[in-house]
Amino acid sequence: MKNQPVKVTVYGAEQICASCVNAPGSWETYEWLQAAISRKYKDAEIDYQYIDVFQLLNRDENIDVVQRILDDDLFYPVVMVNEEIVDEGNPRLKKVYQALEKLGVN
Numbered sequence: 001m002k003n004q005p006v007k008v009t010v011y012g013a014e015q016i017c018a019s020c021v022n023a024p025g026s027w028e029t030y031e032w033l034q035a036a037i038s039r040k041y042k043d044a045e046i047d048y049q050y051i052d053v054f055q056l057l058n059r060d061e062n063i064d065v066v067q068r069i070l071d072d073d074l075f076y077p078v079v080m081v082n083e084e085i086v087d088e089g090n091p092r093l094k095k096v097y098q099a100l101e102k103l104g105v106n
Helices: 026-040 063-070 093-102
Strands: 006-012 046-052 078-081 084-088
Touching: 006 026, 006 063, 006 093, 026 046, 026 093, 063 078, 078 093, 084 093
Parallel strands: 006 046
Antiparallel strands: 006 078, 078 084
């Protein structure tokens, strides 16, 4: 893996996305991703962040992504690896793993 840590960010909300019926909540998705990624890439240096799009208290959030979610252009949770949107709604591990491996995580 490269020397810089990779950042995985999940943008979501406490309420479940209206278009994501029967999908897990954003926080559950965040925890699930952390557990799955850390099992597969045990030695990787990955920073995780969760941002609630309805509580804009964090100065690090990507305002463009937040606005797209609020405008219903993206379904939450939205998963980003570094600055790239990897998946939305009910994210798939395969897409997240591919984005991590593209950055040299192994």
